[in-house]
Amino acid sequence: MTAISPAATDTLAEWLTSIKALNSAADNTIAAYQTDVLGYLAFITQHFGEETGLAPLKRVQVRDMRAWMAHERGRGVSARSLARSLSAVKSFYRWLAEREGFDPTVILSARAPRFQKKLPRPLAIDAAKALIDTVEMQSGKEWVAARDVAVITLLYGCGLRISEALSLTGADAPLPEVLRITGKGNKERIVPVIDAARVAVNRYLRACPHPPEPDAPLFCAIRGGPLRPRAIQKVMEATRLQLGLPATATPHALRHSFATHLLGAGGDLRAIQELLGHASLSTTQAYTSVDTARLMEVYEKAHPKAR
Known part of the structure; x- marks a missing residue:
């Protein structure tokens, strides 16, 4: 040493x-x-x-x-x-x-070595929907199934990081139309909450045997303690195996999918940057490359002169 x-x-x-x-x-x-x-x-x-x-x-x-x-x-x-x-x-x-x-x-002035930037690996829209529909089949306990669906819906529907979703407390319920999220580097942002996420969280709260206190985590583990990220990662692993999805179908991939699908539907890049809480627009611009890659794939499969 x-x-x-x-x-x-x-x-x-x-x-x-x-x-x-x-x-x-x-x-x-x-x-x-x-x-x-x-x-x-x-x-x-x-x-x-x-x-x-x-x-x-x-x-x-x-x-x-x-x-x-x-x-x-x-x-x-x-x-x-x-x-x-x-x-x-x-x-x-x-x-x-x-x-x-x-x-x-x-x-x-030292120059960094060149490397190919890794692009986010989002799910297709139908795969993301199938994943949310299938997550609840992984648990025999109704309230645990409802909890997992609620967390997954927040990741995909609101673009939250798993740590951000699990940091919500009982004071955040019932979910409002917008959430004030504190992300990386203690940066705060405003995130709209889609109806599907509010419905999923309300369903979980009705079924949960451990009603969360205002200053306690919103999402509970089976014995009532705070839910850990590994629990959601495991349920995602089981779901993707059932659906035959690739290993890249992780909780964080749902955040990528949120951004990519918004961009594909005509979302503004600056607005998506704000929703994701990216400090730099260059980070968000990676999703432009993803969308371009998807368009080229479609083009090569469909255009007569590309085959």
């Missing part, structure tokens, strides 16, 4: 604390940043053959950055993961350079 200097580790801790406070970054994001930058610091320590205090960090050159990236690729790190690590290192250096007063251009 490469020993990183106390100065470097303390500085990294200060940076992580600052981005958590200023950017309201999620715990998973902070953990990923920590892992990525620690890996970089460990390499630089070994590369220079000395503990990496702050002085060595300031004298990193282009060749050193190339050596680190080559090392990462050599140990099997994908281009996508390396690009993420480089982004974390650059963010760390921006903060460090401002605090220490040095020029970070060498690090900031």
Whole structure:
């Protein structure tokens, strides 16, 4: 294990604390940043053959950055993961350079490896409907079946993340016409609630033997505790096997399906960005590529000159 200097580790801790406070970054994001930058610091320590205090960090050159990236690729790190690590290192250096007063251009100008962006894998509209219709068959308990249908309907009908759906409390019931959702990075957004979701949640509440308190989770586990994401993931797995759907038919795929189907029906990209809670429009634009890919598939199957 490469020993990183106390100065470097303390500085990294200060940076992580600052981005958590200023950017309201999620715990998973902070953990990923920590892992990525620690890996970089460990390499630089070994590369220079000395503990990496702050002085060595300031004298990193282009060749050193190339050596680190080559090392990462050599140990099997994908281009996508390396690009993420480089982004974390650059963010760390921006903060460090401002605090220490040095020029970070060498690090900031390092180019990330190219990689093909993964497109979301939405379900077809009829597959999404079939999934919702089939979910309730996975449980012999009426109230559990109603609960699972309610959660799945919220994911597809409102574009919620599974964590957002499971964070609803008894105070949110009965569901209003719009929900105020706090998503990633504590960003708040307004989400319209379709009638089908309100009906599904009301059905669950009527059947549930554990009436939720205003400050308790809306969706309960069998014994009355908070419902965990794994329970919904498992019921999705059973449902997709029954319907013969691919392994990509996950709870999060329902959120992708919500966005893609809205876009396909003529929804405005900016409005969909707001509904999903994406900080950047470029994230939402991935759905444009999905829709284009679907249109090309239809074209190639149907157009006489494409066959």
